[in-house]
Amino acid sequence: MASDKQPLRIGLIGFGCVGQGFYDIVQQQPGLGLAVARIAVKNPDKPRPLPADRFTYHADELLADATLDVLVEVIDDAAEAFRLVSAALRQGRRVVTANKAMLARHLPELVQLEQNFGGALLYEAAVCGSIPVIRTLDAYFSHEPLRAVLGIFNGSSNYVLTRMSEEGSDYGPALAEAQAQGFAETDPALDMGAFDPRSKAVILAAHAYGVFLNPDEVLNLGIEAIGAADIAHAAARGQKIKVVASVQRLPNGRVAALVTPQLLGPESPLFTVEHEFNGVLVEGEYAGPQFLRGRGAGGHPTGSAVLADVLALRRGLRYGYAKRPTAPAVQPADELALDVYLRHADVGVLREVLTWLELPAAALRTDVHGVYATGVVPLLRLVQWRDELRAAGVFVARRGEVRLTEVAEAAGSGHYQVDEARLA
Ligand SMILES: NC(=O)c1ccc[n+]([C@@H]2O[C@H](COP(=O)([O-])OP(=O)(O)OC[C@H]3O[C@@H](n4cnc5c(N)ncnc54)[C@H](OP(=O)(O)O)[C@@H]3O)[C@@H](O)[C@H]2O)c1
Structure with a gap:
């Protein structure tokens, strides 16, 4: 885990609209102490704005990399997103996702995994992009x-x-x-x-x-x-x-x-x-x-919400779901x-x-x-x-x-x- 002096190492899964928006914001703010250490995408033939050696085409490599402090999952495939996020939570990892379709289907199970294995899952970007409504x-x-x-x-x-x-x-x-x-x-x-x-x-x-x-x-x-x-x-x-x-x-x-x-x-x-x-x-x-x-979508607005979650994870934030016992x-x-x-x-x-x-x-x-x-x-x-x-x-x-x-x-x-x- 990163100390105060070392940058927080982020594994970014997905480099489309949201992934690139998030990456861009992190690059523009070096003082935040964040480093996008590894990036996973799907298609090896797609032209990218970064050198090819910055990418892997196997997201599981990021799951296996214990040097990564936070995993950010921003892919467009809900089934694969669930597989990746649930596997990461089983490892007790800290995870950010923006995938609302996946969350709406699997939230009870993901919250259970978070509690069972001591990880943390935040997803502000999944609802209304830049608007901080979940928190x-x-x-x-x-x-x-x-x-x-x-x-x-x-x-x-x-x-x-x-x-x-x-x-x-x-x-x-x-x-x-x-x-x-x-x-x-x-x-x-x-x-x-x-x-x-x-x-x-x-x-x-x-x-x-x-x-x-x-x-x-x-x-x-x-x-x-x-x-x-x-x-x-x-x-x-x-x-x-x-x-x-x-x-x-x-x-x-x-x-x-x-x-x-x-x-x-x-x-x-x-x-x-x-x-x-x-x-x-x-x-x-x-x-x-x-x-x-506010803006409910777009690379930078949604990337901003992802960034807020990453920084909140560094401070140890978890959602409380305080009303669950009296639902x-x-x-x-x-x-x-x-x-x-x-x-x-x-x-x-x-x-x-x-x-x-x-x-x-x-x-x-x-x-x-x-x-x-x-x-x-x-x-x-x-x-x-x-x-x-x-x-x-x-x-x-x-x-x-x-x-x-x-x-x-x-x-x-x-x-x-x-x-x-x-x-x-
Ligand atoms: N766009 C928005 O404004 C917005 C707002 C809120 C929430 N969201 C949510 O954020 C997520 C991402 O949306 P997006 O608009 O950024 O999607 P996108 O532009 O279509 O990009 C999807 C990215 O995921 C990658 N990917 C897909 N399957 C993968 C896999 N199995 N392993 C590794 N990478 C994989 C793609 O790789 P390739 O580059 O190789 O194709 C691409 O880089 C979705 O869940 C969406 O609902 C989006």
Whole structure:
């Protein structure tokens, strides 16, 4: 292990957007006492900005190198990332990762390995890039009961929505522009289908509430079916559509999480979070509301969060997961309801969707753009029909917070809403 005089030796696994961003920041700050001692990548034929002898193509060599003080895992393969990170934790190593998809699937197991073998795992970069939300929840709010943590956790879909609002353009051209700008993957499903922000919501739930959620059980609705009509419909009401991920405590004490497009007015601080930016609202019982905004992706912003984790590991930091022993139950979807807006160009499809979601025909409405529908639907129906809704190209947005059904309310749990007006 490095003494105060020796630089901390880092093994860097992955030298893409995040790996290079991190490397660059370390190089620019020699006074930090860090040295990227070894770098592992995958493809030996790729041109690199550093001499070839700086790289190995076998990440396992870094695992076997006991002279490395910290391993930074920033590869784009979730299965391989899990293999590497779990192997490192079994050796009791100190590890930083940015891989949210891997963390959302394996967090309980990784935390167990950390505890069993005395290592440490930090992952600030995995949620909202440069925004220090995990450490804020884990350390600063470790004993603050939280009403809700919600926000815009995906910069790519937010960029598309912003450009559609600004240009009045349709989804396709806005997505193509996001891809050309490097804000969206070639395969946009993870971002636009809201799988990526769902992973982040799952990770935040562990720190905000001590709850380890199964990502498959968290409803995620994306924006693949959004059109200019939806943006215009919102704008005519002084609103915008944003993809909002939320984890919240319900009046019955249970925790609910979901990610969907949402119609928001200017009273919400998320209203002005535009382009590739992310925003996180934390509503504490005693502390009151807090709002963090920053860059959710990109080499330098994400590399900055990785660096903060490396330095924190040198100081001996571990996440506390302080709320885990008192973690509340997760609210089953069958007692939740959501006020939604639905649109499809074909009214026949929309009528069929109403039957899926237990909405009456009277839910149909018209505006200058055609037919849409609104109404309160059981969340379970959205969960059960989410694949069909996606396949049919139906755009669904919520018009307010998730709430307990009337049946649940009658049983004494009451109705709780995040007080966004207080946050304006
Ligand atoms: N990009 C962002 O802004 C951002 C933000 C937050 C979190 N993240 C997360 O950070 C991670 C990295 O993302 P990225 O955007 O930097 O990805 P990227 O640009 O695609 O780079 C991935 C890197 O991983 C290397 N790699 C892949 N498999 C490997 C293996 N088996 N062994 C060694 N190296 C391997 C690749 O090697 P080659 O160079 O040989 O191809 C490449 O250098 C992902 O988990 C991502 O979700 C990214």
